Amino acid sequence: MKKKLLHLQLLSLLSGVQRFSLHLLDGLPESEYEIYVAAQPQGEFVSEIQKRGWNFIPMPSFRRLICWRDLVSFLHLLWIFGKYRFDIVHANGSKLGLLGRLAARIMGVPRIIFTSHGTAYQPYQPLLVYRFYQLLDKYANHLGDYTVYVNHCDRKAAIAMGLVSENKAITIYNAIKDADKLNIERKLSGDIVTIGSTLRFTNQKNVIKLIIALCKACRKTEKLRFIILGDGEHLNLCRSIVASYRLSERILLPGWDSDVAAWLKIFDVFILYSRWEAMPYSIIEAMYAGLPVIGSDISSIAEFVTEDVGWKVALDDEAGLIRCLVDIAEDPKSIITKGEKARAGVAQISDYPTMIKSYRDLYEAER
Numbered sequence: 130m131k132k133k134l135l136h137l138q139l140l141s142l143l144s145g146v147q148r149f150s151l152h153l154l155d156g157l158p159e160s161e162y163e164i165y166v167a168a169q170p171q172g173e174f175v176s177e178i179q180k181r182g183w184n185f186i187p188m189p190s191f192r193r194l195i196c197w198r199d200l201v202s203f204l205h206l207l208w209i210f211g212k213y214r215f216d217i218v219h220a221n222g223s224k225l226g227l228l229g230r231l232a233a234r235i236m237g238v239p240r241i242i243f244t245s246h247g248t249a250y251q252p253y254q255p256l257l258v259y260r261f262y263q264l265l266d267k268y269a270n271h272l273g274d275y276t277v278y279v280n281h282c283d284r285k286a287a288i289a290m291g292l293v294s295e296n297k298a299i300t301i302y303n304a305i306k307d308a309d310k311l312n313i314e315r316k317l318s319g320d321i322v323t324i325g326s327t328l329r330f331t332n333q334k335n336v337i338k339l340i341i342a343l344c345k346a347c348r349k350t351e352k353l354r355f356i357i358l359g360d361g362e363h364l365n366l367c368r369s370i371v372a373s374y375r376l377s378e379r380i381l382l383p384g385w386d387s388d389v390a391a392w393l394k395i396f397d398v399f400i401l402y403s404r405w406e407a408m409p410y411s412i413i414e415a416m417y418a419g420l421p422v423i424g425s426d427i428s429s430i431a432e433f434v435t436e437d438v439g440w441k442v443a444l445d446d447e448a449g450l451i452r453c454l455v456d457i458a459e460d461p462k463s464i465i466t467k468g469e470k471a472r473a474g475v476a477q478i479s480d481y482p483t484m485i486k487s488y489r490d491l492y493e494a495e496r
Contacts, residue, residue, distance in 0.1 A: 132216040141172025156485035210236035223249035230272040247407040279408035282428035304484040311418040325396035330361030344374040352458040393418040416475035421467035438471035
């Protein structure tokens with residue numbers, strides 16, 4: 130008999146968290162799992178679920194920020210778990226990590242898994258807020274069977290802070306299906322270096338400071354061009370910043386395009402200057418495409434981006450980021466070499482069959 134598996138996702142975007150579910154569920158044998166996904170109704174994510182023929186459960190009360198609707202969501206989850214009697218509930222995202230695990234435990238779901246795609250507590254927060262989110266995280270980890278971290282640094286930090294027991298904490302790196310389709314021969318074209326990214330225009334991705342640094346780098350050299358794909362609450366502001374520098378022809382912000390592979394072929398270098406991350410699919414895709422990576426010097430990105438495969442720049446070091454960009458444009462010889470090492474390196478860390486097997490082991494593990 131098939132096991133009923135529910136993946137809980139908050140939003141119906143096609144950002145990294147939702148794509149994680151698609152990649153993972155795509156790899157599970159249809160003969161063994163009856164797949165359900167619950168998320169906000171409508172959106173590209175829902176279209177992908179329906180395209181695959183999986184069962185979709187709309188959750189109209191889901192919201193990104195904490196609000197009174199969370200109580201409605203919690204009651205809705207209790208009802209859903211009682212109606213469908215899932216064998217496995219797999220929650221994603223901090224809010225559903227708490228609501229989903231609590232509801233699943235109350236309703237006696239046999240196996241409860243949570244994947245941490247980044248923590249709700251961050252160093253920039255006021256101390257009381259930081260501690261409050263830590264306490265919620267600790268309580269939620271107690272409710273589930275396993276907490277999966279997509280890097281080693283978050284797992285080790287959570288254990289050290291006493292937020293999760295070591296026997297419940299697992300690291301499973303994100304991976305992508307059909308990564309070989311990104312494997313193309315790369316060469317620099319002309320004198321212009323094209324640096325690109327795929328991201329959401331949010332505070333997490335540090336986009337405002339990134340865009341200002343890109344503008345100032347363009348003022349220092351004519352050999353740079355930038356293409357930053359994505360949407361989000363800061364997109365229009367970033368477009369205004371670029372326009373104020375009169376650089377709209379050299380810094381392109383076209384919005385979101387789901388055909389990421391086509392854009393990766395155009396890029397020479399990939400950049401992600403985030404304030405915090407867990408393990409972004411954008412970097413994994415870029416490295417599989419043979420692109421060296423400019424990344425912010427934070428622990429999670431540092432697990433992938435070493436000096437051999439790219440460049441790391443400290444957060445809030447605008448001068449250092451500008452200098453890095455200009456140096457790459459003026460002396461691009463290392464781009465191809467670093468890109469080749471990036472492709473080889475990511476294949477050793479981010480392996481799709483390993484990711485699928487690791488999650489199946491958790492789904493099937495005895496209590």
